[in-house]
Amino acid sequence: MAMKIISMAALLVVLASSVLQSTYAATYTVGDTTGWTIPNNNPEFYDNWTDNKNFVVGDILVFNFTTGQHDVAEVNETAYDNCITTNPIVRYTTGPANVTLNRTGEYHFICTFAGHCGIGQKLSIDVRTGPSTAPTPGSTPNPSSSASSLVATISLVFMSIALALFC
Structure with a gap:
């Protein structure tokens, strides 16, 4: 008993x-209305986009991009820092791409098209286990x-x- x-x-x-x-x-559209593209003269665009966002396990990132003009590759930190496009963890070639955040820790994403990562088409986020304490701007339930x-x-x-x- x-x-x-x-x-x-x-x-x-x-x-x-x-x-x-x-x-x-929550579901986040990466870059909001700009989408996943080369940031015009603003290599910090995606870093700024993550400000005031709390990512948790279960959230979904939506990368809106034109198929054939961009892609999304999840890479390790070294590949992210150095824009190394070979041997990604996973690569999405058809837009839009939905990525479910299924673990805690850092996630790193880049575009593998020649030169795109080097001029700012890259995103790094940290995912937590706990819920955010307040609704996060830029997210939808x-x-x-x-x-x-x-x-x-x-x-x-x-x-x-x-x-x-x-x-």
Whole structure:
């Protein structure tokens, strides 16, 4: 009986953390209306774009670009710093590209088209586990996360009732 209660409690904790995690997921359009392109005479454009944004696991980055004129490559920090376009972690060649942030830590993105990264078409972000404390400017709620939250909340209610009945 004690093992059953411990198992139920563990499941309850997992469900509660899922609810908190998915509630705060957002979709960000990289560069807002400018999109993913060569920043005109502003190599700091994407660094400035990240200001006041708090990225968390579950968020989605939308890279809007014209297929055949740009791409998006996730790379390591060395490749990002030096605009090394070979051996990316993953490369998206069709726009728009949606990237789900599925882990914590740093993410680095560049355009691998000749010269684009060197003049500022690159993005580096840091992803946290916890939810942001306030809505982040430039983000929109992720509808699928809201649906997931509802399902998780209902599951949490049923698990709580079951736990109460078995204790």
